[in-house]
Amino acid sequence: MSRLRRKKDIEDSEEGVATTVGTIMALLVFLSILSLITQQYVPIWMEDNEAYHMDDVKGEFARMKGGIDSLILNDQKGYPRYFSVTLGAKGIPLFSSGTPGLIRFRPKWGEGEKKGMNLTFTPEDADNTTTFRSSGNISLEAYNRYFEDQTLIYEHGGIILEQSDGEVMRARPPIAIDKIEGEYRVRLTMVDLVGGERNIGGTSTVGITAELVSSNSNSHSNPENVTIKLTTAYPDLWRRHFDNKTDATASVTSVNGNTVEIDLSDSASDSVYKLEFTRAKINIGMTM
Helix, strand or coil: CHHHHHHHHHHHHHHHHHHHHHHHHHHHHHHHHHHHHHHHHHHHHHHHHHHHHHHHHHHHHHHHHHHHHHHHHCCCECCCEEEEEECCECCECCCECCECEEEEEECCCCCCCCCCEEEEEECCCCCCCEEEEECCEEEEEECCCCCCCEEEEEECCEEEEEECCEEEEEECCCEEEEEECCEEEEEEEEEEEECCCEEEEECCEEEEEEEEEEEEEEEEECCEEEEEEEECCCHHHHHHHHHHHCHHHCCCEEEECCEEEEECCCCCCCCEEEEEEEEEEEEEEEEC
16 A cells, blocks of 8 residues: 555656646746747837838928928918827837837027028118028937937928938928029028927827918019028038039038038129029927
């Protein structure tokens, strides 16, 4: 009887060990699979999410620029346009949180009232110079963890993409300077963004309302002392843009700190025969 009892105890003990070993092995397999997912699959998935998010934001900024251009072109005062911008990339449930972003609206560049875009000229048969100003930008900073950190900026009517290896002009501003038979023709739209400064961060969608408050178009023949000054965080990019677009401004464009200046006032032989510009005031509002 005692021998049978001891034999049964041994069998029960072996079964218990086998069960424990089986449980440990199953746990090790589970942890291995979990480690593979978190170390290999999640980074690839999140990098794709962040890349897709940046593609979406580029499209959203392009639609915003197009909408503002349409308001100005069609002189649609009192007709607000609504745009949405997604701040961050989606996360992966249980494995990774979303990637946040920060959108900023700054109605003035820096502290100075004269910063932004300044157009100065002397009308024909006039003694005093005249100055028109515009300012403001909207930017989205994406704090990507797996994909390249990128920032999109809408300023002076153009869209800039900034990342670690430099910046590029994704959408050209409404500024055209052409040289015809030794004389300049200047055409530009000055987009003046007004409203309360806002900073909104997170991963949700932000609504942006743009409303044309006022728009004034002007045309001058044979103006003198024409200069255009742009205040920007990307002066070298703006200079390259003007130089690469046409050789008309290559000899008259200079950079001083954060200011790009196009000076058409020095040469009497290269005068401005036509200056056409529109100054539009756009009220910007942001909501969560």
